[in-house]
Amino acid sequence: DADVTQTPRNRITKTGKRIMLECSQTKGHDRMYWYRQDPGLGLRLIYYSFDVKDINKGEISDGYSVSRQAQAKFSLSLESAIPNQTALYFCATSALGPLDSTDTQYFGPGTRLTVL
């Protein structure tokens, strides 16, 4: 079984719709992240959370919100989807604190979102 799961895996929606992407992990990690990947642009950080009570904006948080419902769950919402939010979205986790230089990220399978 996958340690980091994302639902849905694919989603097509229309402009203006609210959509939620969900991420669950069984790794017991405290730190969770949401990234988006666009062709030629690499991974860009949307939001991250160091624990249940900690939420931080990343590089490109405008138009997105998140909820950390539990240690194992981190959801990303698009309140009113627009076409330029069409992308591949990855959730990731990491185990160690920021003061451990070997902290490595573990990625989910990705959600391909298309906004028409």
Next chain:
Amino acid sequence: ILNVEQSPQSLHVQEGDSTNFTCSFPSSNFYALHWYRWETAKSPEALFVMTLNGDEKKKGRISATLNTKEGYSYLYIKGSQPEDSATYLCASRRTGGSYIPTFGRGTSLIVHP
């Protein structure tokens, strides 16, 4: 360099060729440099993490070196195989902030049989 840059953007090689590509990152406030391998239709997976200037890491036919003073890392693949075809991402972490990684755009490697 304020961003993390990778070159080349893409690379086509023949099976058996050895190849290498570069990750350039800010040398100031350096903390760690990560390499990830990302196969098509899969998730990125960690290859190496390096923290000290002069670090060298090896995993099978893949190895990486690190120069923190000048801000670059090389990834080498010896005797490329078709199964090495993937996008290779590097990510830099710096001190003085949240230590969150900044990813480069990746190098897409295609190994032709």
